[in-house]
Amino acid sequence: MPTFRRLAPPASGRPIERREGRLAVPDDPIIPLIVGDGTGPDIARATRQVLDEAVRKAYGGRRRLAWFEVPAGEAAHERLGEWLPEDTLEAIRAYRVALKGPLTTPVGGGIRSLNVTLRQVLDLYGCVRPVRYFQGVPSPMRDPGRLDVVIFRENTEDVYAGIEWASGSPGAEKLRRFLAEEMGTQVRELSGLGIKPMSPFGTQRLVRMAIRYALDHRRASVTLVHKGNIMKFTEGAFRDWGYQVATQEFRDQVVTEEELTRDHGGQVPPGRLVVKDRIADSMFQQVLLRPEDYQVLATPNLNGDYLSDACAAQVGGLGMAPGANIGDEAAIFEATHGTAPKYANQDKVNPGSLILSGVMMLEHLGWGEAARLVLRGLEATIAQRRVTYDLERQMEGATLLSCSAFGRAIAENL
Numbered sequence: 582m583p584t585f586r587r588l589a590p591p592a593s594g595r596p597i598e599r600r601e602g603r604l605a606v607p608d609d610p611i612i613p614l615i616v617g618d619g620t621g622p623d624i625a626r627a628t629r630q631v632l633d634e635a636v637r638k639a640y641g642g643r644r645r646l647a648w649f650e651v652p653a654g655e656a657a658h659e660r661l662g663e664w665l666p667e668d669t670l671e672a673i674r675a676y677r678v679a680l681k682g683p684l685t686t687p688v689g690g691g692i693r694s695l696n697v698t699l700r701q702v703l704d705l706y707g708c709v710r711p712v713r714y715f716q717g718v719p720s721p722m723r724d725p726g727r728l729d730v731v732i733f734r735e736n737t738e739d740v741y742a743g744i745e746w747a748s749g750s751p752g753a754e755k756l757r758r759f760l761a762e763e764m765g766t767q768v769r770e771l772s773g774l775g776i777k778p779m780s781p782f783g784t785q786r787l788v789r790m791a792i793r794y795a796l797d798h799r800r801a802s803v804t805l806v807h808k809g810n811i812m813k814f815t816e817g818a819f820r821d822w823g824y825q826v827a828t829q830e831f832r833d834q835v836v837t838e839e840e841l842t843r844d845h846g847g848q849v850p851p852g853r854l855v856v857k858d859r860i861a862d863s864m865f866q867q868v869l870l871r872p873e874d875y876q877v878l879a880t881p882n883l884n885g886d887y888l889s890d891a892c893a894a895q896v897g898g899l900g901m902a903p904g905a906n907i908g909d910e911a912a913i914f915e916a917t918h919g920t921a922p923k924y925a926n927q928d929k930v931n932p933g934s935l936i937l938s939g940v941m942m943l944e945h946l947g948w949g950e951a952a953r954l955v956l957r958g959l960e961a962t963i964a965q966r967r968v969t970y971d972l973e974r975q976m977e978g979a980t981l982l983s984c985s986a987f988g989r990a991i992a993e994n995l
Contacts, residue, residue, distance in 0.1 A: 594647025617682020
């Protein structure tokens with residue numbers, strides 16, 4: 582069992598274990614919960630209510646989630662003097678699956694992103710963002726239901742690795758001189774400089790995760806998204822390394838788009854997954870114009886960040902967009918939006934993102950019955966036009982609910 586300096590785990594509940602590469606989930610798993618900053622406490626309360634009721638109803642009281650609140654963000658800094666206590670990291674390592682609200686990160690200075698730190702310290706290399714439409718949610722699209730995509734974004738490399746130096750700093754000047762004197766590359770004086778590392782290892786494990794998901798969930802294709810026409814040795818290599826994984830490790834289960842045209846007359850062989858690639862800027866057009874042609878996307882870090890939010894906008898915004906950061910040893914399921922501090926403690930915002938991330942968590946645990954109940958409850962509540970302010974102001978004849986009331990309505994509709 583883990584030992585903590587300041588935290589006390591719940592009196593009941595058992596840890597999730599890993600056996601032969603798979604999770605072994607008890608009937609009462611301990612789930613670390615980072616409530617989050619700003620609106621985090623509001624949406625976390627609503628989410629717990631919905632998930633607890635779904636588990637109770639699905640399993641007749643035989644199973645339950647043993648929540649373990651662990652500190653991070655502003656509250657942790659104010660109370661403990663640390664933004665991300667080691668106890669919190671140890672809890673996630675020990676119990677393997679966690680749920681997280683939004684955390685504050687100052688723009689342009691101050692602390693480094695806690696979200697990025699969690700991903701890198703815990704090696705949560707795959708950011709998984711399913712984007713689908715719920716009937717009745719306001720959308721700027723004529724037919725938002727055409728989009729049903731799962732985005733796998735590499736989490737630990739690319740420009741998000743955080744290897745950078747400020748304009749005018751000694752580090753930036755040292756690197757600028759090295760590039761000029763040793764590499765023959767001229768960079769303007771006073772440039773801020775960053776490094777964009779991308780490796781075969783980081784790319785291939787992400788693409789492997791995406792392909793396995795597509796095969797397990799009977800998705801038709803995996804698309805490698807990159808800007809390899811310009812950045813040939815990073816993003817272009819991402820494309821090449823992705824195809825290597827597909828054709829070397831999944832040879833009997835996949836067919837590339839090139840092979841489809843060359844060897845199969847454009848017809849997908851029965852039971853085969855199509856692996857293809859698209860330039861990133863073209864992909865932004867494709868998810869608008871031909872979204873039904875894409876089921877799973879595998880992307881480098883920055884492209885995936887942009888695409889995830891752009892796709893979420895098509896189906897109602899980040900309030901309805903779940904997400905997870907998954908590695909081989911741990912997984913964190915999280916709200917994909919920010920802290921919205923101006924709405925903090927007002928019981929106002931939409932908890933949908935965290936609730937849907939909780940659905941992903943239940944599926945990760947293998948508790949599909951409870952996950953389906955939550956989706957049913959959410960769909961029914963939206964169909965009744967009983968929604969929070971972000972949706973109500975766009976829906977004619979809708980009933981305005983608070984964050985907590987929306988959670989209760991979903992729980993009632995399970």
